[in-house]
Amino acid sequence: MEKRRPIAALSEQITQLQKLDNALVERMRHEALTAPAPWKAEYGEFQSGGWWTTSLMNASGDAADVRITDGAARPTALLESMPATANLLAGLGLSYMWVRLARLEPNAFLWEHRDYDELDRVERYRLHVPLHTNSSAFLVTGGTKVHLDGGRIWQLTPTYAHGVCNLLGPDRVHLIADVYADNAYRRLARRAQEPPDAEHLPCASEADLAERLAAARRLADLGFTPAAEQLLLRLFYSFALPEGTVYDLIAGLHTALGDSTAHQRWTAAKSKLLALAP
The missing domain is CATH 2.60.120.330 (B-lactam Antibiotic, Isopenicillin N Synthase; Chain)
Structure with missing residues (x-):
């Protein structure tokens, strides 16, 4: 863990x-x-x-x-x-x-x-x-x-x-x-x-995150996947979140979309950008 x-x-x-x-x-x-x-x-x-x-x-x-x-x-x-x-x-x-x-x-x-x-x-x-x-x-x-x-x-x-x-x-x-x-x-x-x-910044409630994740899913379903990713990345500037939460949300979005390659890419990006030990 x-x-x-x-x-x-x-x-x-x-x-x-x-x-x-x-x-x-x-x-x-x-x-x-x-x-x-x-x-x-x-x-x-x-x-x-x-x-x-x-x-x-x-x-x-x-x-x-x-x-x-x-x-x-x-x-x-x-x-x-x-x-x-x-x-x-x-x-x-x-x-x-x-x-x-x-x-x-x-x-x-x-x-x-x-x-x-x-x-x-x-x-x-x-x-x-x-x-x-x-x-x-x-x-x-x-x-x-x-x-x-x-x-x-x-x-x-x-x-x-x-x-x-x-x-x-x-x-x-x-x-x-x-x-x-x-x-x-x-x-x-x-x-x-x-x-x-x-x-x-205010702490994000589960409802806040669910609402933003649903909005990102709608964008992705319309073919605007980069916009969906940026919508989630920008949460960092609106809410006090546990470290790396925005990257976890994006990886989870791609899991829901059935895109395991994108899930792995964002999991790796989290490790790289936040310098997490393997």
């Missing part, structure tokens, strides 16, 4: 760190929106479509290299065209593994997942600097909805299951830095505060 992981306190999953100068953030926002970035779609299995990244620092120095790996990061040519952003990164004095811009379009989702499982087992952290966002763009972690507002650095622990969405737009653009633990990071982390406006 699959073991359920205990739910961590919100402060272990997402915190606010250092507040940034508004003028600096505005300059960085302008750079992010106007720089000649080679945006790449990657990690397609994690998203609905509409999520793009480009690298500012990595081991290769190539901005189009966006598949995350361990290594000592160096600036890409893209970062060299973004002086305000480069100055912030240099001023923080952190040990960078990877730094990128991430753009999430309207009506786009990063499905429930964990990160870092494919990397070396060393202590590292993920920092977010929101540069262009809106109130309909939010993170869900531990059954809690958090809008990462601009003007400060946020710290996310992506080894906890989480997902991101941008419902209405405009584009959500964040600077994301993966950093190794060192004294500079620890000094920054001393300023951590729990998000003040976090919203706990």
